[in-house]
Amino acid sequence: MIADRGMGEPISLGAALAAGKKVPPDVTDLLAEDHETVLGWFDWYEAADNRTLKKRITQKICTALRAHMAAEEEIFYPEASRTSRDEELVQRALQEHRAAQGLIDRLEKARSVDAEHADLMRELRAEIEAHIDEEENQLFPEVLQSEMDRYAVGAAVAARRVDRMLELVAPRSTKAKSEQNVREYPVMQISKDVARHYFIMGLKNAHATAKNGRKMVELQIDRLERYPRLKEKLESHLREKDEQLERIERILEKQGEKPSAIKDAAMTLMANLSSATNAATGDEVLKNSFATLGLAKAEAAAFETLILFGQAAGADDALQPLQKCLSEERAMAAFIEDNLRGTGMGFLQLESQG
Amino acid sequence: MTFNPLEEKGIPLDDQTRNWKELNVEPYKKDRVHPYSRTRGILMNGIEVEAVMFSHQMHRNTLDPDVRKQLAQMRRIEQEQQKVINWLIPGDESTIEVTLGYEQLAVDLTAWLARHEPDPYLKQVYDFALLEDFDHLYRYANLYELIEGKKADAICSDLTEITPGRPTIFEHRHPHDEIRRPMTAPASEPQSVLNALTIVAAEQQTMNFYMTIGNRYQEPIARATYQEIGQIEEQHVTHYGSILDPSASWLENLVMHQWHECWLYWSMMQDEPDPRVKAIYELHLNMEIEHLRIACELMRKIEKRDPEAILPMKGFTEPLKLEPNKAYVREVLAKQVDLTASDSDFVPVSTLPEDDRYFEYQRRVNDQWVPTEEVIRQNSEKNGREYRLETEGPHPVPGLRGAPEDRHGEETDYARRSHPKAA
Numbered sequence: 127m128i129a130d131r132g133m134g135e136p137i138s139l140g141a142a143l144a145a146g147k148k149v150p151p152d153v154t155d156l157l158a159e160d161h162e163t164v165l166g167w168f169d170w171y172e173a174a175d176n177r178t179l180k181k182r183i184t185q186k187i188c189t190a191l192r193a194h195m196a197a198e199e200e201i202f203y204p205e206a207s208r209t210s211r212d213e214e215l216v217q218r219a220l221q222e223h224r225a226a227q228g229l230i231d232r233l234e235k236a237r238s239v240d241a242e243h244a245d246l247m248r249e250l251r252a253e254i255e256a257h258i259d260e261e262e263n264q265l266f267p268e269v270l271q272s273e274m275d276r277y278a279v280g281a282a283v284a285a286r287r288v289d290r291m292l293e294l295v296a297p298r299s300t301k302a303k304s305e306q307n308v309r310e311y312p313v314m315q316i317s318k319d320v321a322r323h324y325f326i327m328g329l330k331n332a333h334a335t336a337k338n339g340r341k342m343v344e345l346q347i348d349r350l351e352r353y354p355r356l357k358e359k360l361e362s363h364l365r366e367k368d369e370q371l372e373r374i375e376r377i378l379e380k381q382g383e384k385p386s387a388i389k390d391a392a393m394t395l396m397a398n399l400s401s402a403t404n405a406a407t408g409d410e411v412l413k414n415s416f417a418t419l420g421l422a423k424a425e426a427a428a429f430e431t432l433i434l435f436g437q438a439a440g441a442d443d444a445l446q447p448l449q450k451c452l453s454e455e456r457a458m459a460a461f462i463e464d465n466l467r468g469t470g471m472g473f474l475q476l477e478s479q480g
Numbered sequence: 481m482t483f484n485p486l487e488e489k490g491i492p493l494d495d496q497t498r499n500w501k502e503l504n505v506e507p508y509k510k511d512r513v514h515p516y517s518r519t520r521g522i523l524m525n526g527i528e529v530e531a532v533m534f535s536h537q538m539h540r541n542t543l544d545p546d547v548r549k550q551l552a553q554m555r556r557i558e559q560e561q562q563k564v565i566n567w568l569i570p571g572d573e574s575t576i577e578v579t580l581g582y583e584q585l586a587v588d589l590t591a592w593l594a595r596h597e598p599d600p601y602l603k604q605v606y607d608f609a610l611l612e613d614f615d616h617l618y619r620y621a622n623l624y625e626l627i628e629g630k631k632a633d634a635i636c637s638d639l640t641e642i643t644p645g646r647p648t649i650f651e652h653r654h655p656h657d658e659i660r661r662p663m664t665a666p667a668s669e670p671q672s673v674l675n676a677l678t679i680v681a682a683e684q685q686t687m688n689f690y691m692t693i694g695n696r697y698q699e700p701i702a703r704a705t706y707q708e709i710g711q712i713e714e715q716h717v718t719h720y721g722s723i724l725d726p727s728a729s730w731l732e733n734l735v736m737h738q739w740h741e742c743w744l745y746w747s748m749m750q751d752e753p754d755p756r757v758k759a760i761y762e763l764h765l766n767m768e769i770e771h772l773r774i775a776c777e778l779m780r781k782i783e784k785r786d787p788e789a790i791l792p793m794k795g796f797t798e799p800l801k802l803e804p805n806k807a808y809v810r811e812v813l814a815k816q817v818d819l820t821a822s823d824s825d826f827v828p829v830s831t832l833p834e835d836d837r838y839f840e841y842q843r844r845v846n847d848q849w850v851p852t853e854e855v856i857r858q859n860s861e862k863n864g865r866e867y868r869l870e871t872e873g874p875h876p877v878p879g880l881r882g883a884p885e886d887r888h889g890e891e892t893d894y895a896r897r898s899h900p901k902a903a
Contacts, residue, residue: 170600287664296666460544
């Protein structure tokens with residue numbers, strides 16, 4: 127999930143990747159790199175000269191394999207069977223996973239590192255090597271020929287793999303409370319259709335809000351001659367607003383909505399906020415600042431929710447533009463907050479001069 | 481001996497700022513400083529430079545104004561720490577003398593890390609570049625004698641041997657062969673994480689240093705030698721940078737950086753003989769403890785995660801130590817001098833096919849002349865012999881021994897592969 131927790135920044139690796147803050151890997155390269163790493167660890171196990179170390183390496187191998195397999199089973203295989211249409215190969219891979227998982231279970235339960243342990247490890251290695259051979263020489267070539275978006279899938283796999291690893295590793299070293307924090311990813315039953323419905327509705331509302339916000343900013347700009355910094359910021363925000371409107375329209379179009387269907391109904395919230403802009407009293411610059419701050423925060427909240435809904439609706443290519451809108455509104459709100467003191471004192475100074 | 485920075489109380493951030501007088505420390509005496517005191521300073525300077533540059537990058541990727549302010553305040557302090565440590569170097573230490581300190585550090589730091597690296601793949605990563613830095617020390621020692629007429633043991637003492645490693649001429653590889661396989665922090669050994677953060681910062685500062693001061697000489701041979709070795713530093717920063725966990729978040733990285741700085745200042749305090757410098761390390765440790773606390777607080781607040789869950793261990797048990805590694809370096813030399821890199825693996829150069837991109841790249845850059853070979857030739861010509869400091873007997877690789885009669889006709893696989901094919 128996009129876990130934007132209060133500062134406009136994506137938190138989880140998945141969110142960071144979706145928002146374009148990290149460069150995603152080609153899924154086949156990522157998985158092949160994992161293969162080499164785990165084979166290196168098997169060598170290390172064989173060369174290690176004490177049991178404590180062997181046990182630690184075993185744990186490392188088991189954790190890495192579990193995380194790797196979870197990401198493959200939940201994300202990569204379904205995608206591979208859909209795009210390569212080689213169901214048989216994927217089924218075989220799944221069977222091999224089950225065999226490996228049985229061995230991993232036994233290894234994790236083993237009390238001592240003895241001859242039996244070494245046998246189990248040898249067996250696991252053989253199993254993994256055969257599996258790697260099949261994946262790299264049969265499945266990956268098919269995937270490379272297919273239409274799979276290997277970077278999108280790579281992003282999802284990388285994120286899932288790290289999440290799973292943290293679930294497996296962190297509880298051991300964490301207090302109960304923080305464990306709960308780390309596992310802040312409840313499995314929820316969410317219908318894609320419902321998510322899409324509210325996603326579209328939210329987009330239309332956001333469009334209306336943005337249009338209204340644009341108007342409000344435009345109205346203010348002409349009256350800010352004596353506040354050049356604020357004026358300059360609002361002018362650049364006006365341009366951002368135009369881009370936001372375009373972005374939302376493009377997303378709606380991609381979702382099969384005709385631009386003509388976008389009705390910018392005035393919203394109650396907006397009406398309240400913008401009424402302040404119309405009052406042409408002496409302290410209007412202050413009132414406008416409060417209103418603009420409120421509006422920027424309201425819009426940020428809306429974009430944050432849209433990102434969540436968009437992800438739930440599977441509208442992955444909408445996330446990055448929405449993240450941009452979110453960042454812009456956060457930045458706008460932060461600017462006004464940072465300048466409240468300056469605006470307030472400037473107002474008093476001007477009033478004092480008469 | 482255990483030290484857990486999370487259980488200590490540091491200096492409040494607002495109290496960490498120093499005045500110009502405190503910052504402008506008196507430099508050490510060039511002829512009296514212990515070589516490892518010099519290298520400890522070079523290491524910690526590199527660590528602070530990384531702290532500053534990392535913080536700048538994070539700041540440019542952070543939207544929250546409060547977090548940006550906190551980063552700015554901590555960064556200002558990291559800058560002060562960097563100033564104090566780097567200004568310990570006296571003005572009468574020449575650029576090549578400082579350089580010898582950088583390369584001595586590279587040798588004994590990398591060797592310590594390799595000896596303490598639990599993961600065999602990563603150990604190989606360290607061993608591999610160790611032999612290259614070891615060779616740089618030898619090339620610069622000859623440049624030093626050639627240009628300043630002095631011997632490198634005046635700077636390095638006899639703590640580190642000075643003799644050829646993997647010859648620099650053969651270190652130039654195609655960029656695609658510098659990428660290693662990354663760690664995934666949750667599945668890594670705690671020591672591996674500390675080691676990687678240390679070497680990346682140290683190599684990066686060496687790269688920065690040569691990028692900046694390599695043009696400070698008038699002699700063409702000096703300018704060219706810095707250029708050629710400077711390009712290897714780029715390779716090394718790529719080589720080591722690629723083992724860091726690319727999936728870590730900004731905040732995870734911030735916590736790791738601060739935690740790692742605590743480990744190093746604590747380590748440096750243990751062995752520093754100069755009480756004045758030791759006091760600086762202790763002061764900085766107390767500042768870093770507070771930086772770590774703030775980083776952890778940010779992580780709890782923003783990511784809603786417990787930083788203790790991602791820190792790989794509860795406390796530090798073993799300090800990093802700068803000490804002689806002669807036997808270890810000789811052993812690695814004897815076994816691995818003829819390795820090269822192919823993608824993320826290390827392979828004997830003799831196994832590469834004739835049309836490998838390695839040879840193509842070699843032909844490209846070594847086409848006309850090779851400064852690091854020329855510097856040895858010029859110094860031999862001037863002094864009747866090259867400069868070497870072999871305290872433990874003849875060179876472990878017969879093909880790299882000085883006098884032709886000691887080589888008994890032996891040569892390295894590298895040398896063999898570089899001969900033009902007999903018609």
